[in-house]
Amino acid sequence: MFMSNLDSETLANFKKEMLDQSFRDSVATINKEGNRNYIHPQKPKGKLYNLRSYFSYFYLVLFFTVPFIKIGGEPVFLINILERKFILFGKIFWPQDFFIFAIGLLTFLVFVILFTVAFGRIWCGWACPQTIFMEMVFRKIEFFIEGDVAQQKRLNAQPWNGEKILKKGGKTIVFFMISFLIANFFLGYIIGIDEVGKLVQEGIFVHFGTFSALVLFTLVFFFVYIWFREQACIIVCPYGRLQGVLLDKNSILVAYDYVRGEPRGKATEQGNGDCVNCHACIRVCPTGIDIRNGTQLECVNCTACIDACDEIMDHIGKPKGLIRYASENNIAKKEKTSYTWRLKLYTIVLTALLSFLAILLITRADVSARIIKTPGQTYQQLEGNKISNLYNIKLANKTRRIIHLELKLENVQGEIKLINKIDVPKESYFQTSFFVIFEKSQIHSRKTKINVGIYEEGKKIQTASATFLGPTI
16 A cells, blocks of 8 residues: 555655665676686577577678678778788778778767667677677587586586587587687688688698687687686676666666566565566576666676566566566656657767768878978089979878879979889888979079879879978078
8 A cells, every 4th residue: 555655756766676786796607605607598589589590690691701702802891900901891991091090989989889878788689799609609509419408407417428528529629610710700800811711722831820820719719608608798898887887767778677577476466566586587698697686787688588588478467578678767757768968969979970980981092192301401402503302202002003103393383303203012102202493593482382293194192292492592
């Protein structure tokens, strides 16, 4: 009678305070003795798990095919840290394009913030490579080889015999082989799949450095998926902690409806909420948490608990959605999700950054040039009452072809005399010197600004500026 007289928000807060908070003193992957506690989640099933599976299949096909796709002879995507060369959609980016990368990184950061504020950690459960490979590849193989959770626990507890050696050994070999396959493609995203192919064709000793990197990646992936597992999300990944400062009461995430579910108890007893305390949500959780305790950094929003709870609700004749995608205000105040001022501000900033980034990408030149006066040189007096200055030109060719360039004075009359032809090798830097020659009568001050046009096949691709020094008037 007392609780029925409370308003909905006060009632929601009262029920929220009833939730057990002792879980915050520990993590599920470490037991009371401080040792590793292995999580053995039940195999999930349901509508959302099926959707995640379909998305994962698409993701895996993309992951294993993108390294083979080329645009204009270049990989569609490459992050070659060793050679400081990055390729996006077939276009090469070099260290000179660091400004573009900085803007791109800032744009990505704002996108992560905006996405997290709106939808919580949904990236982790649906698109993160760690989750997809662990839950949709390695975990499924483990279920296939060792059986369900009860069979896995029984296999772990029994002494070493033929069955245990066969299953454990078989799983280890398969896990290592898949880790080796992933490492090959991961390396393909760094140095290119063609270079990985050369390792296979020409042998280990010819490409020992590449082979060493391949072995290292394989061991790291194998260690993560055979032993470290969900701890990569709980301990290593900073995203779970980041969401703690980004989420607000309007963020949509996997949440337990404590207003509807509390107090927990048998469905047949009057006064109880819809939660029958069956622990189905806990048994399927890959990080071993109880979603009913509220938002936790360990939750990767994988939705396994939603499917498990919906199945139980079907069995007991209750409406689905006791655990669902919802915001705190949606649960406590029954408010609909709204497009808040915070989201609007982030969207404006993100749109501006994306526009700026698009302009930078569109206007980016294939050749960058810098002209500086040769250090230690002043002007030289030539025959015919002429004055010359010596300059150095530094060029970077960002393309896969040799570029032939010409130089022309843009804003003054004069002559440019090249010491060498300007033939810039592909994907390389080039430096040479040249003279700028003026008639003495054209010089009206100690310093004259000159603009040098850089032309390729008669088309100007860039203008560089320098200062011409002359005698004091």
